[in-house]
Amino acid sequence: MESLSRKLEVKEQLKHCLTSYRDSGLNNCIQQIETRILSKKIRFPLLEFCGETFFQEIKLEEQIAFCAQIERLKTIGGNVIIGIILQKRLHHNLKESIGKAAEYISLADAWYICDIIGERVFGYALLNSWDQTFPLIQDLANHPSNWVVRSLGAGFHNAIKNGLEKLYVEQLFLLLLSKANVKDKEMKQGMGWAAKTTAKFHPDIIAKFKSEIENTEKTGAWFRTKVRIGLERHQYAKGN
Template sequence: MDSIRSKKEIKLILSKLSDESLWISVIESELLKKKIKFPLLEFVGKELYFKIPDHKQIYFTDQIIELGYMGGYVISAIILQLRSEKHFEQSLNKAVEYILLGNEWYVCDIIGERVMGHFLLKEPEKTLPILKNYINHKDGWIVRSVGVASHYAVKKGLGKKYVEVTFCLLLSKADTKDFHTKKGIGWALKTISKFHPDIIQKFESSLLANPFIQSFFRKKIEIGLSRSSKYGSKYSH
């Protein structure tokens, strides 16, 4: 498989996009079928966001998603992320739609970080009420996306008061038996424990007393706490 290793190569390919009816086929053959690292795929998404008119962007991402390439999920997620200022709810709704269509853990994680996670980090007041709905979604991938989003936002510096709210939200699903949901929620709990051990300490007695918290999640919290001496002071605010 051919690979693309530079922004210069990407800009050259994108500069050839003239006939809109051929954009999807060119992007598929010249980018999606090539080996490209995620940061460069994110760059593709940003470049396309500024190249494609606003009213045509969702039609474009719909077509890219239908192709089913991993790189297409990254590109589409970045376009949704950049549309958030003007199209917040639509971007989240599309993210859910694409996760359900993809029906794979990596699709959930790619989109969950770049859309739900980014929104939680940048707009916690607007995003948390939506994640509270997602945590009880009938589809396990959407529940998992809450964990993925929480992991991303906390790792990137989500404000402590929002981390605490997020922690309580995640604990509300600590009785789940679904494998993929457990992985997502556990990932986030480990990250919170690593960066905010004081929050874990605050809830320690209730954690110990709660019979519904599975040993899997307790183990993730313990792993996070074991790494907190190195990371716990990074976001002390």
């Protein structure tokens, strides 16, 4: 697989894609993106740059159709581009962007799709638009797709590590506790990741809910293990 490692190289490929869009429309643009961008090995920061560029250049009313076509190509890089475009669209229509993120994640056939989109959309939305976002996240916590539930953990992780207010982190942790006894592997991966991050950055929240965490009827051993690892990482970061 050919690698594009420099921004200048990526810009050159983007130029061809955008020229195709302006001259021939969305479908031809997608074909160019598949050939010139998504079939190459490109680092995530450069793919995020691609997403930002497409958001700026693709007409607002065509962006969802654009994302849908990119999703159907089933590429790793395509998920990064989708994640960034939906993230940028949060300011235009937050509910739609979160709903579309969940829709694309529900079509996933691999764990990384959940994490790539979940971090960039759900995590960003929680960090920047808590009041609007949290009720939607509560609904998604009961989504029939295990991939969507897993992706919430990725979003929580992203928001917490990037400085989500402690008051809000506690509310997320209560949501995690409500899922602390699930058996599904993918859901455990996502919820466990977020629990570990909570413990690493906010050990006092863990202490506050110690009795709930230690309740073996309501909380799985896997959840306690992730919390323990997070607490150990907190201590290590302090140099203890």
